[in-house]
Structures are given as C-alpha cells and as structure tokens.
Amino acid sequence: xxxxxxxxxxALGLSGTAWSQALKIGVINxxxxxxxxIGENLTNGIKLAEEDLKKKGILLQIVWEDDTGKPQIxxxxxxxxxxxxxxxxxxxxxxxxxxxxxxKLAERYKTPLLVPAAAKEEITRQGLKxxxxxxxxxxxxxxxxxxxxxxxxxxxxxxFMYENTDFGTSTTKTAxxxxxxxxxxxxxxxxxxxxxxDYRSTLSVIKSKNPDLVFLVSYVADAILIMRQSKEVxxxxxxxxxxxxxxxxAQFATExxxxxxxxxxxxxxxxxxxxxxxxxxxxxxxxxxxxxxYHAACAYESMMVMADCAQKAxxxxxxxxxxxxxxxxxxIMGDVKFEDYNGFTNQNNHQMLVQQLFDGxxxxxFPAKFATRKxxxxxxxxx
Amino acid sequence: xxxxxxxxxxxxxxxxxxxxxxxxLTLIFGVMxxxxxxxxxxxxxxxxxxxxxxxxxxxxxxxxxLITFPLMFLFGGLIQKVFINRVLDALPQNQILLTIxxxxxxxxxxxxxxxSDYKILTTSYSSGSVxxxxxxxxxxMTISFLITVAxxxxxxxxxxKTDTGQAIRATAQDRDAAQLMGINxxxxxxxxxxxxxxxxxxxxxxxxxxYYIYPQVGAAFTLKxxxxxxxxxxxxxxxxxxxxxxxxxxESMGAAYIGAGWKDVVVFALFLLVLLLKPSGLxxxxxA
Numbered sequence: 001x002x003x004x005x006x007x008x009x010x011a012l013g014l015s016g017t018a019w020s021q022a023l024k025i026g027v028i029n030x031x032x033x034x035x036x037x038i039g040e041n042l043t044n045g046i047k048l049a050e051e052d053l054k055k056k057g058i059l060l061q062i063v064w065e066d067d068t069g070k071p072q073i074x075x076x077x078x079x080x081x082x083x084x085x086x087x088x089x090x091x092x093x094x095x096x097x098x099x100x101x102x103x104k105l106a107e108r109y110k111t112p113l114l115v116p117a118a119a120k121e122e123i124t125r126q127g128l129k130x131x132x133x134x135x136x137x138x139x140x141x142x143x144x145x146x147x148x149x150x151x152x153x154x155x156x157x158x159x160f161m162y163e164n165t166d167f168g169t170s171t172t173k174t175a176x177x178x179x180x181x182x183x184x185x186x187x188x189x190x191x192x193x194x195x196x197x198d199y200r201s202t203l204s205v206i207k208s209k210n211p212d213l214v215f216l217v218s219y220v221a222d223a224i225l226i227m228r229q230s231k232e233v234x235x236x237x238x239x240x241x242x243x244x245x246x247x248x249x250a251q252f253a254t255e256x257x258x259x260x261x262x263x264x265x266x267x268x269x270x271x272x273x274x275x276x277x278x279x280x281x282x283x284x285x286x287x288x289x290x291x292x293x294y295h296a297a298c299a300y301e302s303m304m305v306m307a308d309c310a311q312k313a314x315x316x317x318x319x320x321x322x323x324x325x326x327x328x329x330x331x332i333m334g335d336v337k338f339e340d341y342n343g344f345t346n347q348n349n350h351q352m353l354v355q356q357l358f359d360g361x362x363x364x365x366f367p368a369k370f371a372t373r374k375x376x377x378x379x380x381x382x383x
Numbered sequence: 384x385x386x387x388x389x390x391x392x393x394x395x396x397x398x399x400x401x402x403x404x405x406x407x408l409t410l411i412f413g414v415m416x417x418x419x420x421x422x423x424x425x426x427x428x429x430x431x432x433x434x435x436x437x438x439x440x441x442x443x444x445x446x447x448x449l450i451t452f453p454l455m456f457l458f459g460g461l462i463q464k465v466f467i468n469r470v471l472d473a474l475p476q477n478q479i480l481l482t483i484x485x486x487x488x489x490x491x492x493x494x495x496x497x498x499s500d501y502k503i504l505t506t507s508y509s510s511g512s513v514x515x516x517x518x519x520x521x522x523x524m525t526i527s528f529l530i531t532v533a534x535x536x537x538x539x540x541x542x543x544k545t546d547t548g549q550a551i552r553a554t555a556q557d558r559d560a561a562q563l564m565g566i567n568x569x570x571x572x573x574x575x576x577x578x579x580x581x582x583x584x585x586x587x588x589x590x591x592x593x594y595y596i597y598p599q600v601g602a603a604f605t606l607k608x609x610x611x612x613x614x615x616x617x618x619x620x621x622x623x624x625x626x627x628x629x630x631x632x633x634e635s636m637g638a639a640y641i642g643a644g645w646k647d648v649v650v651f652a653l654f655l656l657v658l659l660l661k662p663s664g665l666x667x668x669x670x671a
Contacts, residue, residue: 037500164644192643195603197594198397200521201390201639208386221501221595228510228593233389233519251503258510 022061023310025303026081028092028102033068038295039094042116044288045299046091048280053307060307067093071101078102082109088310089114089320091302094295096120103131112309112321116302117267117295120170124347132324132338134302135267135294136350142175144265145215145241148354148366150182152377153238155212159188161202161226162217162243171217171243187211194222199229207235217243220251227258231382238378239263248355248362250291256360257383261376263356267333268294269364271372272353274334301333385517390639391632392520398631399528400586404604405611405623406535407582413555413618414575417467417478421486422583422608423601428489429455429584430600433591434502444504444592445526451588452581459580463573471572486601493598502596509592527589534585535624538578542620551575555618583608610654616667625665629653 027046030039050060063085065077074093081087082105089112093099099118106113107128115123115131119138124131149155158179162168169191176186187209190202203226206214214237218226223246230240242264246252252259270281270292280300284292306320309327313319325346329336338346354366356375365375404426411419419425429451436447466485470478511522542548553561554571562568583604594600611630615622630650637649657665 190643192638193647196638196643196646197590198393198635198638199643200393201386201635202643204386204389204518205639221503221597224503225593225595229521231510232512232521234512234514251501255503255505257505 022059023307023315024061024063024085024087025306025310026063026065026077026085026087026090026092027303028065028067028074028077028081028090028098029299030069030094030098031064031066033070035069035095038293039069041293041296042092042094042299044284045116045292045296046303048284048287048296049300049303049307053304058307058311063087065092067098069095069098071097074098074102075105078105078111078113079109082106082111087111088313088315088317089306089324091116091299091306094118096123099123103128106130110321111317112306112324114302114306114324116298121174121344124344127345129346130321132346132348134305134333134336134348134350135298136352137344137347138171139174139178140350140352141171141243141265142215143178144352144354144366145243145263146175146178146182146184146213148263148375149213149239149241149377150184151366152375153212155184155238157185157187157209157211158213158215159190159206159209159211159237160186160215161188161190161192161199161206162215163194163219163222164191165194167245168217172215175215175243184213194219196222197225199226200233203229203233203235207233212238213241214239215241215243216247218246220246220249223247223249223252224255224258227255227262231258234382236379236381240379248294253357253360253362259357260359260383261356261379263354263365263375264362265352265354266294266362267350267352268297269353269355269362272334272364272370274332274370275330276332280332297332301329301331301336304331305329305336386639389518390635392518393524394632394635395628396521396524396528396631397635398628399531400590400627401607401611401631402624402627403531403534403586403589404583404608405615405627406538406620407579407586408608409612409615409618409620409623410538410582411576411579412612413620414551415467415471415572417471418475418482418609419576419579420479420482420605421462421489421601422579423603423605424486424489425455425459425580425601426583426587426604427493427596427598427601428458429587430591430596431493431497431502432584433588434504434596437504437506437591444506444588445530448530448585448588451584455584456577456581458577458584460573460577462580463576467576468569468572486605490598490601497598499598504592504596506592521593523592527593530585530589534582535620538582538620547571547574610650613664614654614657616664619664619666622664622666 029042067074091114096118099115100123107130113131115133117135121137124133160172162172188206240262242262247264248266309320309323312323336348353364355362356365363373365371408422432451433444433447436442508522512519550566551571554568611626612623615626633649633653634646637646
C-alpha cells in the first residue's frame with residue numbers, strides 16, 4: 001500500500017514537471033446544451049490549432065470548460081480557470097450572452113480573454129483591458145451587406161423582416177442606423193414571431209412597397225420558409241440580403257430553388273485568399289468529415305494567437321496581455337491586430353465577407369479583392 | 384387590395400388545416416369528455432411518419448395520407464384502449480395529467496430517435512404557386528385545403544349516415560343512455576380516439592411539405608387546437624371547422640394590417656370577445 005502511494009506520488013510529481021513545461025490555456029465553450037451543434041465547430045477548430053502548435057514545438061495544456069450555453073456556468077468556469085488552474089489566457093466563450101457575462105471577471109482576475117466568435121457589440125465596448133475579440137461585431141454584419149449592395153447598384157429603398165428576438169432586433173437596429181447614413185429609405189419594418197407557418201401576408205405587404213433591397217434575419221428553418229413564400233408571392237427586389245445565421249447554413253444552401261442568388265455575410269470562407277485558409281478547410285474536412293464554419297476558423301486563429309502570446313510571455317498573464325496588445329498576425333483570418341476605435345477596445349477590425357449562393361454553393365463576392373466570383377446583381381428573378 | 388385578397392386567401396387556406404386539427408380534438412372531447420393534451424404530439428408523430436415515408440420510400444406527402452390515416456387510427460385506438468379507457472371515470476385533472484404525460488413521452492421519444500434538428504421536406508411543389516391577377520395562390524396549400532374539405536365531408540357522412548357513426552353520436556349525446564341501448568361505448572371511444580388521431584395526423588401530413596418538423600412542434604398546435612375548439616364550441620364539428628377558418632383569417636389579416644408580431648394578439652382578443660358574448664362558443668350548446 002505504502003509502495004503504491006509512493007509510486008503514485010512519484011508519478012504525480014513526474015507528470016507535474018512534464019505539465020509545467022506545457023503552456024496552460026483555458027477554453028470555455030458550449031460543448032453541450034442547445035448551442036452545442038455550433039460549439040462543436042469551435043472545439044474542432046481549437047483541436048486543429050493544438051495539433052499545428054505541436055508541430056511548431058509549442059506544447060499546450062488546454063483546460064476545457066463546458067458552459068452548456070448558460071452565462072452563470074460560464075462565469076464559474078472563468079473563476080475556476082483564473083484562480084485554480086492558473087491559465088495564461090482563455091479562449092471563449094462562444095455565445096454573446098456567455099462572453100458578455102465573463103468579460104468583467106476576466107478584468108477582475110487580470111486574465112486575458114480572447115473571444116473568438118461572439119457578435120454582441122458591448123463585449124469590447126466596456127473599456128476592458130483584458131478582453132480581446134477576434135471576430136467582427138454585430139454592426140459590421142449589416143454594414144458589409146449594405147456596402148456590397150450599394151457597390152453593385154443604386155438601391156434607394158430597403159425592407160426589413162426579422163425575428164423579434166435579441167438577435168433579430170439588435171442586428172436590424174444597427175442596420176437601420178447604417179442605411180440612414182447611406183441615404184437609403186426604410187419602406188417596411190416587419191418583426192415576426194419565429195415559428196409561424198404563414199409569412200405570406202407580411203411578404204405581400206413588403207411586395208406592395210416594392211423595395212430595392214430586402215434584409216432578412218432568421219434562423220435556419222424560418223429562413224427556408226420565408227424564401228419559399230417569397231417565391232410564392234413573387235417578391236422580386238434587386239437583392240435579398242441575409243443577415244447571417246439561417247442564410248449561411250448548408251441546409252439553406254441545399255434548397256437550391258429558393259436560395260439561389262441570396263447574399264449573406266460571414267466572418268470567413270474557405271475560398272478566401274487569406275494565408276492558409278484553403279489548407280485549413282481541406283485539413284478540417286479530412287479530419288472531421290464536414291465543412292468548417294466560420295466559427296471553427298475564428299476559434300482556430302484565436303488559439304494560435306493566444307498560444308503565441310502566452311509562449312512569448314512564458315505563461316505570465318500580464319505579459320500575455322501586453323503581447324496581445326502589441327502583436328500583429330496574418331493567418332487564416334487575414335490580418336489580426338487588436339486596436340481601439342469607434343468606442344471599441346482590443347477589437348480586431350476584421351474584414352467581413354459577403355457571399356452569394358450559386359446553385360447550392362457559397363462563393364465569396366465582396367470585397368472585390370477577396371472575391372472568387374462575380375456577383376449576380378440585380379436578382380434575376382425566380383426560376 | 385392585393386394585400387387584402389392575398390391575406391384573405393392565405394388565411395382561408397391555412398384555416399382549413401387548423402379546422403382539421405380542431406375537428407380531431409372536438410371529436411375526442413365530444414365522445415369522452417376528455418381533453419386531449421397530447422393532441423399536438425400526435426400530430427407531430429404524423430409529421431414524422433410523413434417525413435419517413437417521403438425520405439425512405441419516396442412517397443409524396445399528400446399521397447402518404449392514405450397510409451398515415453389508418454396507421455394513426457390504430458395508434459390512437461391503442462392509446463385509448465390501453466390508457467384513456469382506464470381513466471374515463473377518474474377526476475378531470477387525472478385525465479389531463481395522463482394525456483400530458485403521453486404527449487411528453489411522444490415528444491421525448493421523437494427527440495431520442497430524430498434528435499432536435501429541424502427536418503424540412505422539399506418537394507417539387509413546395510414553393511409552387513398559381514398567379515391570379517395580383518395575388519398568388521400556394522399550390523401545396525390549395526391541395527391540402529381540398530384534401531381537408533374531402534376528409535371533413537367524409538367524416539360528416541360517416542357520423543350522419545353509418546350505424547357506427549350514429550352510435551358514436553349517441554355516445555357523445557348521453558353515454559349512459561347509449562350503453563343501455565346496447566351500444567358498446569368503450570368500443571365507440573376507441574373508434575373516436577382513433578379517428579381524432581387520424582384527423583390531426585392528416586393535418587400534420589398536409590402541412591409537412593410547407594412547414595418544418597421537430598420533436599416539440601406539437602405544443603404550439605395543441606394550444607391552437609384548444610382555441611379553435613373552444614371558439615367553435617366544444618364538441619361541435621361544424622364549430623371546429625368554422626373556428627379553424629376564423630383563426631386562420633384573423634392571423635393572416637392581423638399580420639398584414641397590424642404586424643406579424645401582433646397576429647396572436649388579434650387571435651386571442653377575438654377569442655376573448657367570443658367567450659364574453661357567447662361563453663359556449665359559436666356552435667356550442669350551453670350544457671356542453
């Protein structure tokens with residue numbers, strides 16, 4: 001008995017020394033619960049980053065924490081990582097609600113937090129020194145889509161149709177402010193309760209206003225329903241603009257009869273010319289058997305950046321923060337630099353992309369220097 | 384004018400399916416005086432059945448009604464025989480608990496088998512429509528409306544003209560008297576619950592090509608079914624049909640003229656108004 005205890009202690013001691021060489025980085029992600037299907041993409045991205053870092057000789061000890069999509073659980077995970085595990089920095093959480101809840105704790109414990117893919121603007125608008133964000137915040141979603149449309153034609157009117165949830169209303173709110181600046185007139189503003197069966201009457205109201213642009217914010221199933229019924233009532237604007245979510249999924253793309261030529265915005269595509277993006281897409285598909293989403297790319301790059309800084313800082317939290325502030329990277333997400341602008345702090349001014357669907361395939365069409373195909377504008381009509 | 388006509392037509396077409404859902408619930412209530420809280424979940428089972436038949440056997444959702452209807456009749460009959468018949472004389476709250484429990488079992492079983500992902504049926508006519516002047520009439524909705532009318536007419540004929548139908552109506556009128564006249568009321572109950580399940584499952588099959596399917600889809604429809612049947616008068620089949628159409632039109636008009644977010648407010652305001660002015664519902668008898 002005594003001997004086993006001694007060997008156990010020895011083994012623990014040995015493993016302890018082995019671990020101490022590895023950099024400790026925490027990950028908070030939604031690995032179970034309702035957000036898990038998207039959280040899985042982040043997990044995969046981080047796993048791929050871990051492999052690549054190993055090839056570079058950077059050994060990581062990743063401490064995984066599951067927030068199950070609930071802010072209070074994300075907060076206790078944050079406390080554990082900062083106080084008990086003593087990590088150099090944290091990548092996560094995935095959802096806006098969790099990331100927002102955790103941000104103030106990161107500041108209190110002086111632990112660098114790199115948010116990979118949460119959209120809520122406030123997260124990096126609180127003047128917090130230890131909170132960094134990789135992806136572009138919600139206001140860019142609308143701006144990049146409207147920029148794409150105004151770059152392609154001369155739209156004068158726009159109609160909004162969006163689900164009456166946090167996500168729908170906040171995205172539309174920033175979109176309305178942006179189109180007002182561009183001199184585009186809002187002719188219809190239709191929030192709807194998600195899960196309805198019949199959008200025909202709302203769509204025919206929109207049709208009667210004859211808008212140049214139709215801006216839609218919905219989740220997957222409603223997105224398909226709304227496009228089907230738009231076809232039915234014969235709504236034909238210059239362009240359909242899908243504000244992320246339901247309009248950027250593989251399931252939506254497969255509905256070729258109704259999804260063709262719909263524009264949508266995204267943080268990342270695998271055909272973009274950023275270094276390593278194509279290769280990442282290929283390796284991801286080979287390893288996990290499906291297409292990577294932008295969440296996977298954001299999480300991958302966040303872990304690469306965090307590990308790079310933590311290594312330079314030799315695992316010290318404050319020096320890691322300084323390294324994140326000072327550093328500049330160029331990887332699968334393009335140029336990454338954390339800056340202060342427009343009320344944001346430590347925000348990577350990420351270039352969002354606009355993609356268009358062609359016969360079930362997403363192609364990057366805007367900005368022009370990243371485009372893989374010429375956009376079709378105006379909308380040529382229903383088949 | 385186009386907006387008005389468009390809303391009216393979509394409202395009527397949608398109302399047809401609502402009517403079918405309501406008819407099923409009202410039939411069950413009429414015969415057994417049991418409120419079936421698993422109604423929407425039975426519809427969900429019907430929708431998944433349609434989905435399976437379409438994906439694995441390539442059977443068109445509208446044609447699959449021919450398979451769904453008898454299968455769900457057996458399913459409903461079995462539920463009645465094994466569960467509901469045992470609580471017919473129990474307190475109403477116990478009956479409610481039983482049907483809620485059955486519904487939970489159904490939706491959670493569906494979640495185990497199919498996961499909570501949304502399933503969407505894509506048929507060649509899913510977004511098809513016929514243009515008529517400035518308005519468009521949805522092709523799948525029109526077909527489903529016609530099927531609804533046919534099913535309702537057949538049900539009407541069955542209840543009025545056949546011996547079994549008359550026995551069901553007799554049971555609904557007075558259970559004890561019907562039993563004294565030699566009617567096997569337990570058997571009538573099984574038939575009624577089976578028919579109610581078939582009707583709501585048919586409604587599920589009819590909306591499958593234009594809506595989406597997930598394990599909790601039933602809850603919203605259970606609520607709608609109540610509003611429809613109470614509006615029309617509990618136990619009245621004509622009332623349920625009328626209630627369905629009224630709800631369909633008011634949803635559609637509410638969405639067009641007040642805003643999509645307000646359409647349920649329109650429906651429930653109308654519902655409260657009817658209850659205030661005629662508490663037994665539009666076609667209800669006061670003692671129902």
